[in-house]
Amino acid sequence: MRLEHVRLADFRNYASLEFAPAQGLNVFVGPNAQGKSNLLEALAMLGTGKSFRAHRESELIRTGSERAEIGGEARIAAGEVRLRCTLTTTPAGTRKTFAVNGGSVGFARFLGRTRVVTFVPADLQLASGGPSLRRAFLNGALAQLSPVYYRDLALYGKIVQQKAALLRGAIAADRELLLAYNDELVRPARALIAARRAFAAELSEATGAMYARWRGARERLTLTYAANPEGDVAEALAAQLDAEVRRRATLVGPHRDDLRLLVDGKPLAAFGSQGQQRTAVLALKVAEYDVMRARSGEAPILLLDDVLSELDAERAGGFLGAVEGFEQAFLTTTDLPRDLGAAATWSIRAAALTPC
Ligand SMILES: Nc1ncnc2c1ncn2[C@@H]1O[C@H](COP(=O)(O)OP(=O)(O)O)[C@@H](O)[C@H]1O
């Protein structure tokens, strides 16, 4: 799939922007703080409906404006699709609305019309950082692949939040209500665990193969999905109820699980060198791309924000070479590297694009 036309209005530092990306590799080059990451953020939102970095969505609306819009025309296997995401300031906060082919739709029907794989500097912590980063990684990919996954995730998250609030409350938690929450949690929890487990198994294969290509067959990288609980969710929820009340916190469920990265059976986070961790992250990203493409039958759009400067030339070249046959990619950089084989290059200065 690929974006053929993009339009921004009052998004971040862009008052208005319109451009036609090329098929193949698109490179945005420019000094810092000109709008490179902002543009990639907008492109990602056409796929995921969410920012990969904003803490509050109000940040996305250009200062002084009350409405931001991201529009795109994409060519996907099913044909042409027009996408629009609008953010509006209201007294109640920032409101986000979506449209597909001119008709307004809910988030779940917008998500994944175009699928994106993003690779941003923060992703370099995927191997060394905490489990929540890896859960977000799994959720990001799976939600784009499956609206059902997204719905289960949203439902599960909502119930867990309510349950956590009840447990934290000033008065002792009502057991009946806790049992009712637990009942509601079981179905979406099982669905999330099953989907993550299957995805992790596919990722493990692909990641291991990429890693071996870069580090040699002497080191073996595997991913294991560490479900919480390992056993049956309903049984674990019942077994932990007293402990949850005592500790005033939720203790079991997929909001606490992890995707473990192991080299020769040892956790990479604790035992890996920085070089091993970086290579593992690159392999994981290539694997995400490959598995997404294999599952959906379409190449996702690749978004690489400033990652080349974080990597040595060899790794950067190896990464781009590994994502074979991408249909469309967008890459930002402060220094135009040696020949990357770009189909189009733009310079970005103060939120304006000039072909170069
Ligand atoms: N809501 C906003 N309104 C206006 N400007 C913004 C907004 N959000 C971010 N910016 C500006 O965007 C610039 C950073 O853009 P960014 O895309 O991160 O730069 P880079 O080119 O280094 O990737 C900063 O100057 C910041 O002030």
Ligand SMILES: [Mg+2]
């Ligand atoms: Mg940037």
